[in-house]
Amino acid sequence: QVQLVESGGGLVQAGGSLRLSCAASGRTFSNYAMGWFRQAPGKEREFVATISWSGGRTHYADSVKGRFTISRDNAKNTVYLQMNNLKPDDTAVYYCAAVISWGTVVAGKDYDYWGQGTQVTVSS
Numbered sequence: 001q002v003q004l005v006e007s008g009g010g011l012v013q014a015g016g017s018l019r020l021s022c023a024a025s026g027r028t029f030s031n032y033a034m035g036w037f038r039q040a041p042g043k044e045r046e047f048v049a050t051i052s053w054s055g056g057r058t059h060y061a062d063s064v065k066g067r068f069t070i071s072r073d074n075a076k077n078t079v080y081l082q083m084n085n086l087k088p089d090d091t092a093v094y095y096c097a098a099v100i101s102w103g104t105v106v107a108g109k110d111y112d113y114w115g116q117g118t119q120v121t122v123s124s
Contacts, residue, residue, distance in 0.1 A: 002026045002098050002113040007119030009094060012086055020081040022115055029037070029077040030054075033101035036070060036081045037108055038092035038120075048094070048103040049081060061103045063089075086122045093117040094117030 008020040023061070035050040049060045049070040058070050069082040079096060097111035105111065 004096050004098060004113055004115035006094065006096050006115045006118040009120045011121045011123065013053075014087055014122055014124050016086050017082070017084045018086065018120060020083065020094055020096075021057060022079045022081075024079070024098060028099070031100050032098040033103065033105045034051070034070075034072060034079040035097045035099075035105060035108075035111060036079075036094060037077040037097060038090075038094045039091040039117075043092075045108055047106050047108065049076065050106060052104050053102060057063045057104050059106060077079065083120070088122045088124045091120060091122050093119050 003025045005023045011051040012018055020106045030053055033052055037045050038048050039045040047061050051058045051072055055072050067085045072079040094116045096115045098113040099105050099111045
């Protein structure tokens with residue numbers, strides 16, 4: 001069992017930045033690929049970014065490529081999502097997720113563990 005707790009959400013103006021954190025506990029963090037997903041009101045959950053167990057491989061949704069950066073610190077059991085040049089369309093609840101994998105994992109259905117989410121609101 002893995003417990004995931006997100007933090008770092010908040011209200012920011014368009015063009016601003018936020019850094020989300022996801023702290024993991026319960027199992028060997030370095031065995032897990034990690035992902036960030038988001039869900040806006042009235043919309044389906046969508047993939048944002050994923051990172052492999054070592055941090056050596058990453059993959060991003062086209063909508064955030066060049067603006068968001070996913071990273072991890074296995075010594076701290078934490079994965080991060082640095083979000084720059086935020087837009088109102090980035091407003092959503094952001095979730096981190098974990099699954100045992102050697103690579104990156106894009107599909108939400110493939111993840112085994114999820115956090116409770118953190119709200120990000122971008123004002124125009």
